[in-house]
Amino acid sequence: MKPIWIVDDDPSIRFVLEKALARENLPTRSFTNPREVLEALAQIAVGDPARQGPQVLVSDIRMPGGSGLQLLEKVRELQPGLPVIIMTAYSDLDSAVSSFQRGAFEYLPKPFDLPKAVELIRRAVEESQREEVTEERQAETPEMLGQAPAMQDVFRAIGRLSQSQVTVLITGESGSGKELVARALHKHSPCADGPFVAINTAAIPKDLLESELFGHERGAFTGAQTQRRGRFEQAEGGTLFLDEIGDMPFDLQTRLLRVLSDGQFYRVGGHAAVKAHVRVIAATHQNLEQRVKEGGFREDLFHRLNVIRLRLPALRERHEDVPMLTRHFLQQSARQLGVEPKRIAESALARLEQFAFPGNVRQLENICHWLTVMAPAQVISLQDLPPEVLESPVYQAPARTVATLAAPAASVVAERPEPLHAAPAPAPASGAVPVFAPQSGSGDLSVIEGAAPVLVTTNVATNGGWEHALETEAQKLLADGQTEVWDVLTRRFESRLIRTALAATHGRRMEAAQRLGIGRNTITRKIQELGLDAPDES
Known part of the structure; x- marks a missing residue:
């Protein structure tokens, strides 16, 4: 020491x-x-x-x-x-x-x-020592791994954001690596020389979370024997990562909103404002739009956080990355335990690729640690895999159809009775990525200029409906040798969506944009691009 x-x-x-x-x-x-x-x-x-x-x-x-x-x-x-x-x-x-x-x-x-x-x-x-641990964890964290198209989209998004300190909301299932994305965004940003401070808002009791975030003055409450800096002060000049933001208590959401709005806060029991020069990155596995509808999350805070949204794919959506990640985690576990790294047979790798990984990348990491300890030989064979892998049914990706939306992620991730498994998007020629940002002068969301359309996936074999009709139309165009099917169907989809919204709002563009979840600038631009003869707002 x-x-x-x-x-x-x-x-x-x-x-x-x-x-x-x-x-x-x-x-x-x-x-x-x-x-x-x-x-x-x-x-x-x-x-x-x-x-x-x-x-x-x-x-x-x-x-x-x-x-x-x-x-x-x-x-x-x-x-x-x-x-x-x-x-x-x-x-x-x-x-x-x-x-x-x-x-x-x-x-x-x-x-x-x-x-x-x-x-x-x-x-x-x-x-x-507590602050040193945060710095050491950041230094030891490896670069993200992934060759799947879905992960390449994420990497491109991080690259596009590398010159910005804008607020980012990362969504994805638990264990999919949201903190790794946050660290990468920090590392490749103008504030990379500053600290990266992470806090899981779901892991800290409600009574302590306020002090953890904002610090407290001496005597602010029983047991506050000294003044304490909160995470916002610790992250000064750097990045504060708020993990599981959807679980933050409602009253603390108000305080967080004020910091994001005013750039300053008060320690618990304090009377002097403290300036916060901090970039905020938030993450959640929850559907925040649904949380807002249910009254569990402030709508104004949601829009403050949802400046740019990155969706991190689940591991089952990038199964081609499983071999690379497995070998990486086996090497990592061997270093931690001080033993010779084990190799894995192709049959065992193939079985891992067929596993659904409900716990995502974190579960694969734990499996590799278990194999390093429990596998009897230096080469891991199929029968060495843990029971949860061997006894689980082979995972089959559901039949999918891809529809394109010029709408924000809010209209894509609405909760459904059964989970959706998104398929990697065929990257358009522009190299665009699924990133979302507000239009100028609007708090609403719209697709970033040139970005790839949002993916909607469903099991057409069981659901049918308009998705099935879309699949049929796509098959017909492709069979006829039609080119630019993506653009053709996108324009038709957007046209119908905007016409329907304008009809429901009697031609009022502002209200239609709000109902769709996009900005007024976006709907006006789309009306012009699509040549829609829509009445102006009364």
């Missing part, structure tokens, strides 16, 4: 703290004034291998050669996540207040109770 840095011109204070921390197996390094500390930090910055940065900084407030408060300000600039404890006299109230205002972790009054001082330093160490 990195040492605790102690800064005090009083040798007795340094001695007492050094001995007390040594008994707790906490390494220390001592300095007599702020200038020495800044020189040491400069040596670390230029890569001096003999020096290690601090885990926590404990500094007196008044010393020859500079004050602890000035040191605090400079350290916060150099290492924003470093907890700093300021030592001060009982009567020095102004100094204590200034310490907190400038971002100190806590202040330690002199003369201090030694066990309490050690306990405080331990809490600061835990806070420091």
